[in-house]
Amino acid sequence: MTAWIVVIGTGAISFLIKVAGHLVPARWTSHPRLTRINAYVPVVLLSALVVAQGFVVKTHVVIDHRLGGLVVALGALLAKLPFPVVVVSAAVTSAVLYRWH
Amino acid sequence: MPKLSPTIRDALSVSLTVGAYGVAFGAAGVAAGFSVLQTCLFSLVAFTGASQFAAVGVVGAGGSAASAIAAAALLGTRNALYGVQLAPLLGTRGWRTAAAAHVTIDESTGVALGQAARGEGAMRTGFWWTGLGVYVFWNLFTLLGAIGARALGDPAAWGLDAAVPAAFLGLVWPRLTSASTRVIAAVAMVFTLAVTPMLPAGTPIIASVVVAVVAGWRP
Missing domain, CATH: 1.10.287 (Helix Hairpins)
Known part of the structure; x- marks a missing residue:
């Protein structure tokens, strides 16, 4: 049930946000403070998601096989490798560590 | 092969490369406990990559539906700012405004603004070709990723639990x-x-x- 609520709720709110942008007068959204905060939101949320998905089980911070995957992903990004290589190399590393345990 | 305009070439190359990220979303959706159908519908109705990843990420972390939708909404606010910039350029009304809004994302806005030197016509072409192109490929690849992940079974055994944070790292990296x-x-x-x-x-x-x-x- 949660899954359906998330799919429909996210779909509806994402669409409404986009439509609102096309319909509201530009001056409503041009406050500099709002613009600055909004520019930081993606960096902050995506960073939070990296660690929340990489080092958390429920409400506990844990270090497990996923760390190896993330280290390899970081290396791939530093080596300027393309996105699919980043994701797949992380998955392979993590899977090997998971099975080896 | 007919010669495509540089704008359409830009649009199609962006569509294909960005659309391919859909594989990661399809896999992330299934790994977070969504069905293949739910994951595909997600891409069809929400169609804003970072928000989709965030919502399934929150669910995957054990969060509530409200937290998941709130995270998606926060990441989606930038699409509203894109719409503000695009509306005067596109000059759409009625259902076309709804269609334009649905494909207002990072990439369609980026390609549209990137065509400024080629004129407003090229900017509109860039927006529509990129928006619709990413939409087609994103949904196609979401389906492939979801089916693939379903076939694999236990997410941890195939490293999907690390692929998801790695995908977030890849998304934040260019920023x-x-x-x-x-x-x-x-x-x-x-x-x-x-x-x-x-x-x-x-x-x-x-x-x-x-x-x-x-x-x-x-x-």
Whole structure:
């Protein structure tokens, strides 16, 4: 049930946000403070998601096989490798560590 | 092969490369416990990559539906700002405005604005070809990723549980272009882990927005 609520709720709110942008007068959204905060939101949320998905089980911070995957992903990004290589190399590393345990 | 205009070539190459990220979303959706159908519908109706990843990420972390939708909404606000910039350029009305809004994302806006030197006609072409092109490929690849992940079974055994944070790392990476964004990213990571034991599952991701508010409060 949660899954359906998330799919429909996210779909509806994402669409409404986009439509609102096309319909509201530009001056409503041009406050500099709002613009600055909004520019930081993606960096902050995506960073939070990296660690929340990489080092958390429920409400506990844990270090497990996923760390190896993330280290390899970081290396791939530093080596300027393309996105699919980043994701797949992380998955392979993590899977090997998971099975080896 | 007929010769395509440079604008359409830009649009199609962006569509294919960005659409391919859909594989990662399809896999992430299934790994977080969504069915293949739910994952595909997600891409069809929400169609805003980072928000979709965030919503399934929150659910995967054990968060509530409300937290998941809130995270997606926060990441989606930038699409509203894109719409503000695009509306005068596109000059759409009625159902065309709804269609334009649905495909208003990072890439369609980026390609449209990138065509400025080629004129307003090229900007409109760039917007529509990129928006619709990404839509087609994103949904196609979401389906492939979801079916693939379903076939694999236990997400951890195939490394999908690490592929998801790695995908987030890949999404944030190109945004870390200045010293200040790198500091903000590091602070957000530390903050999220610090509040994790104190808050309900999934909510630390939303709480991290405090970092953006503090960072952006003063110039």
